[in-house]
């Protein structure tokens with residue numbers, strides 16, 4: 001082909017590409033914000049609505065298989081074919097690794113050790129979620145966790161610029177890093193899926209998800225997207241459980257009275273045995289502490305829904321296609337709902353469950369609400385109960401003077417500077 005023709009072809013591709021990028025930016029920067037602003041102005045709204053019960057019409061577009069919904073309501077055993085006792089054994093095995101590590105650190109440091117607990121909690125929660133939900137292929141799971149963690153860090157920085165429309169589309173350094181990581185995570189997850197399809201059936205959550213996608217009458221691309229989205233969700237959920245465990249230990253470290261109460265209960269109920277389902281159900285003080293931790297430091301700070309049709313919330317009209325976000329932290333710390341001590345750590349408020357603790361129990365939503373409520377809520381709470389009861393039975397701990405209170409939002413609400421504890425063996 002002649003040189004000048006080649007030149008013309010390249011020029012036309014360039015012009016079309018440039019026009020495409022320009023139109024996308026114009027829509028994101030000018031058309032969309034103006035349309036939303038005028039809609040909200042018409043309704044006299046200055047900020048997003050904060051308090052309402054999320055209805056069924058506001059939905060997440062991602063499909064959820066029926067079998068997966070069953071897993072959400074049935075509790076931990078539905079994740080794997082090992083039964084309730086097997087699931088508790090699995091959690092206990094992961095916790096044992098953490099306890100052994102702490103014991104040897106304490107021994108090496110002469111009886112009392114300063115431990116930054118965040119990474120330990122992440123390994124524990126990651127270990128449980130991989131084994132409970134994805135069965136085999138542990139090393140690949142580890143790789144996915146580490147890439148997702150990197151993705152969370154990049155994405156959390158992008159949150160700062162998320163309010164500038166169109167920023168997510170520009171090939172900035174952080175956007176390029178995010179796109180590359182997203183591509184990598186997607187490829188890794190699809191590899192896990194492919195390997196599973198080749199190996200055949202197992203009886204775990206991954207299998208439930210894949211069967212659910214196949215039975216949902218979706219096209220090939222949607223099946224792959226369904227698998228990637230749901231697997232990503234579950235891997236990231238390990239991070240939420242780790243954050244919850246970290247906050248819970250921070251609160252027990254700074255509230256010695258509650259640490260003593262939880263320890264006395266764990267020693268009395270478990271009597272040196274590995275906690276099982278019945279024992280965990282008996283630990284009421286621990287349940288109260290976990291509820292209070294989830295109230296003050298809910299790892300998922302917002303719940304989002306998309307309006308699938310125009311709808312009304314009281315005086316507010318939500319047009320089809322608009323995403324609505326509810327601030328969980330705001331609902332959980334509103335003195336009108338929780339009383340004047342709303343910001344105080346007071347697990348006693350949950351002595352009679354959630355209904356006894358607040359005037360409108362549906363506004364307590366650490367695991368979300370409605371048909372898309374968290375799939376792993378029972379697993380996460382079981383994990384935490386087993387881990388904390390084993391820790392308090394073996395160690396006493398207080399906050400290190402190094403600790404700086406800095407709740408930060410990455411993909412979940414985490415202690416921004418980590419949590420350093422002074423730990424000694426009992």
Ligand code: HEM
Pocket residue numbers: 060064129133230233234237238240241244298299300303304365366367368369370371372373374375376377379380
């Ligand atoms: C402390 C730990 C956890 C917290 C605070 C948490 C919180 C949440 C929240 C707020 C949602 C959104 C619910 C809604 O939109 O109404 C959610 C969804 C979800 N969670 Fe969790 N989660 C945790 C642990 C887990 C674990 C361990 C798993 C894995 C087994 C898991 C799996 C999921 C899945 C698959 C969804 C999506 C459900 C759907 O879209 O249908 N979560 N979680």
